[in-house]
Each structure stands twice: as C-alpha cells, then as structure tokens.
Amino acid sequence: MPDSTIFSGRGNTTDELIRHRRDVADLRRRIRNRRIQVFGLYGSPLLLVTAILSWIAAKNLFWMGQNMPGSAHGAFLAVSLILVAATCIQFTVEFSRELWDWEDKGKSVSQLQLDLELAEERRIPEARRLTPSAVERQASYKERTPAEVERLRRESRHYRRVHLWMQWLLFFSSAGVTAITAWYDPPQPGKGVLIALGFTITVITAATGYFKPRERAFNLQQTADSIEEHVTALDLGIAPYVQAEDVNLELFATNVENMRVEQRKREQQLDQPHQGQQEVI
Structure with missing residues (x-):
C-alpha cells in the first residue's frame, strides 16, 4: 500500500x-x-x-x-x-x-x-x-541517456555520409579533369566540362575544409561511445560506479554532462577559423 x-x-x-x-x-x-x-x-x-x-x-x-x-x-x-x-x-x-x-x-x-x-x-x-528529488531526477536522466547516445550516433552517421559523398565526388571530378584533358583535342566540348569539373572540385574542397564533416562525425561517435561506456558501467555496477545507488547516479550525471560540454566545445572549435582554433587551443 x-x-x-x-x-x-x-x-x-x-x-x-x-x-x-x-x-x-x-x-x-x-x-x-x-x-x-x-x-x-x-x-x-x-x-x-x-x-x-x-x-x-x-x-x-x-x-x-x-x-x-x-x-x-x-x-x-x-x-x-x-x-x-x-x-x-x-x-x-x-x-x-x-x-x-x-x-x-x-x-x-x-x-x-x-x-x-x-x-x-x-x-x-x-x-x-x-519537482522530484535529486535522486529521482538523476534516475530519469539515466533513462534518457540512451536516446542521447542514439542522437549522437545518428548525427555522426549523417556527417560521415556527407564526408563520403564529398570525397567520392571529389575523386570522380579529379579523375574526370585528367581524362577529359587527355581525351579532347580540340578544346570543345571538353572545355565546358573541364570548367564544370574544376568548379565542382573547388566547391567541394572549400566546403570540406569549412564544414569539416569528417571531424564532426568522429567527435560525435567518440562522445556517443564514451556515454555508452558509462551507461554499461552503471548498469553492471563496475568502476567507477561501485558505491551506493544515489552516489552512482550523481556521479553518472556529472560525467555525462561533462562529456556533453566537451562535445559542444569541440563543435565550437570546428566552427572557428583555423587561426581561431589555434588561439583557442
């Protein structure tokens, strides 16, 4: 009762x-x-x-x-x-x-x-x-963590796919420039194709350097793996979660929030120009 x-x-x-x-x-x-x-x-x-x-x-x-x-x-x-x-x-x-x-x-x-x-x-x-007690909120936070891990993995897959598409398009465009240069003589109609391919290579190279999808995918995947590691450790009761339940939940929430803060800092560094990144580091 x-x-x-x-x-x-x-x-x-x-x-x-x-x-x-x-x-x-x-x-x-x-x-x-x-x-x-x-x-x-x-x-x-x-x-x-x-x-x-x-x-x-x-x-x-x-x-x-x-x-x-x-x-x-x-x-x-x-x-x-x-x-x-x-x-x-x-x-x-x-x-x-x-x-x-x-x-x-x-x-x-x-x-x-x-x-x-x-x-x-x-x-x-x-x-x-x-508002529930801190222990109850921490327990609820733990239950929401798998959704956060899935979100990080989903974004990581998205940036990884973007990076792969950029790289494949860059490969084909570079190979196309070489092939068309060797094949066409006189310049037309190969000249127009060469201009389009050169423009594509320039845009992809600039977009890859600016948006950095590979680095974003790596950071997101790394954060998701780290959070999942802590979730598993909490479920199994292994280090560092070997104390009382309320202490473990508080430590778990602290560790996960620290990892999320670090992830946001890495994203902000990627959004900065290269010189700005060196100054931040």
Missing part, C-alpha cells in the same frame, strides 16, 4: 508538470498562429493596394499612350482578385460570429504574450513545489 501511494504521488507530480508545460507550449503555438492571422489580416489589404498601384505604374511607365497587353492586364487582374478574396474572407472570419470560429480572433498578440508570461510565472513556483 505505501508503494502504491508513492507511485501515485509521483504520477500526479509528473502529470502536473506535464500539464503546465503543455499550457505554456499551447500559448506559444497560439501566439505564432495569431501573428500569422494578424499578418494576413493587415497584409492582404496592403498587398492589394500595392498590386493596384503597380498596375497603374506599369501602365504609365511601359505602355504610356498605347494599349497594355492583355496578358499583363490578366496577370494584374488575377492577383488583385485573389487578394480581394483573401481580404474579404479574413475580415469576415475575424469580425463575424456566425461563421467559422477562428482561434483567438479578436485578441491581440500582446494579450496572448501576457497570458504566456503569467502561465510561465505560475509554472515556476509549481515546478519548484512539484
């Missing part, structure tokens, strides 16, 4: 935290949608006026004293009709109660932002009150 009470309490705590986060996320979504609605509500009439003025300006600039081609008239007319329809529909939905109920219609973005700030203010004390 006590165990069921404990698990029920943890479940209620988790549900409350999830509910607060969902409320905040829902308000952020509503703010994004409302911004799009307001942009369309006021942007469509402005675009309509711009289209009509452009229609008049084009007639006076390019076809002064003569008839404007029917295709140009048709294009401007079609754009104007579309904007008129969009404006009428949006104003009707916004200011009519009988038609489709637009979410948050009539509300300003600033009002929704205020609701978001209030929801976040309510979430902070509730989260502080409902």
Whole structure:
C-alpha cells in the first residue's frame, strides 16, 4: 500500500508538470498562429493596394499612350482578385460570429504574450513545489541517456555520409579533369566540362575544409561511445560506479554532462577559423 501511494504521488507530480508545460507550449503555438492571422489580416489589404498601384505604374511607365497587353492586364487582374478574396474572407472570419470560429480572433498578440508570461510565472513556483528529488531526477536522466547516445550516433552517421559523398565526388571530378584533358583535342566540348569539373572540385574542397564533416562525425561517435561506456558501467555496477545507488547516479550525471560540454566545445572549435582554433587551443 505505501508503494502504491508513492507511485501515485509521483504520477500526479509528473502529470502536473506535464500539464503546465503543455499550457505554456499551447500559448506559444497560439501566439505564432495569431501573428500569422494578424499578418494576413493587415497584409492582404496592403498587398492589394500595392498590386493596384503597380498596375497603374506599369501602365504609365511601359505602355504610356498605347494599349497594355492583355496578358499583363490578366496577370494584374488575377492577383488583385485573389487578394480581394483573401481580404474579404479574413475580415469576415475575424469580425463575424456566425461563421467559422477562428482561434483567438479578436485578441491581440500582446494579450496572448501576457497570458504566456503569467502561465510561465505560475509554472515556476509549481515546478519548484512539484519537482522530484535529486535522486529521482538523476534516475530519469539515466533513462534518457540512451536516446542521447542514439542522437549522437545518428548525427555522426549523417556527417560521415556527407564526408563520403564529398570525397567520392571529389575523386570522380579529379579523375574526370585528367581524362577529359587527355581525351579532347580540340578544346570543345571538353572545355565546358573541364570548367564544370574544376568548379565542382573547388566547391567541394572549400566546403570540406569549412564544414569539416569528417571531424564532426568522429567527435560525435567518440562522445556517443564514451556515454555508452558509462551507461554499461552503471548498469553492471563496475568502476567507477561501485558505491551506493544515489552516489552512482550523481556521479553518472556529472560525467555525462561533462562529456556533453566537451562535445559542444569541440563543435565550437570546428566552427572557428583555423587561426581561431589555434588561439583557442
């Protein structure tokens, strides 16, 4: 019975935290949608006026004293009709109660932002009150670690594939330059192909040196292997995780966070120019 009470309490705590986060996320979504609605509500009439003025300006600039081609008239007319329809529909939905109920219609973005700030203010004390103990959070962190390892491996495979594709394209382009140079005489049509291949080689070489996909793949794979090694050591209870469970979980969370910080530092170093990397090192 006590165990069921404990698990029920943890479940209620988790549900409350999830509910607060969902409320905040829902308000952020509503703010994004409302911004799009307001942009369309006021942007469509402005675009309509711009289209009509452009229609008049084009007639006076390019076809002064003569008839404007029917295709140009048709294009401007079609754009104007579309904007008129969009404006009428949006104003009707916004200011009519009988038609489709637009979410948050009539509300300003600033009002929704205020609701978001209030929801976040309510979430902070509730989260502080409902936050589980450090041991429980560390145990949850341990359970989330395999997903982090999989993410690192997935990104590592992505950069490795990018590097391989770049290298193969570079190989074929270099071989193509040599082959076409030896094969074609006179220069055409081989000259155009040589220009394209030389451009490809230059772009790939520059992109490889700038983005460094091979180094990124190596760092990600190394971090994933290190984290997986610590997960295995924690599961098996081998060094360095040979103490009490709460101590092991704290040590595990500390080690994994340190490795993630080191990974981010390596990524930042790769984003720096070569001279900047030497200064950082």
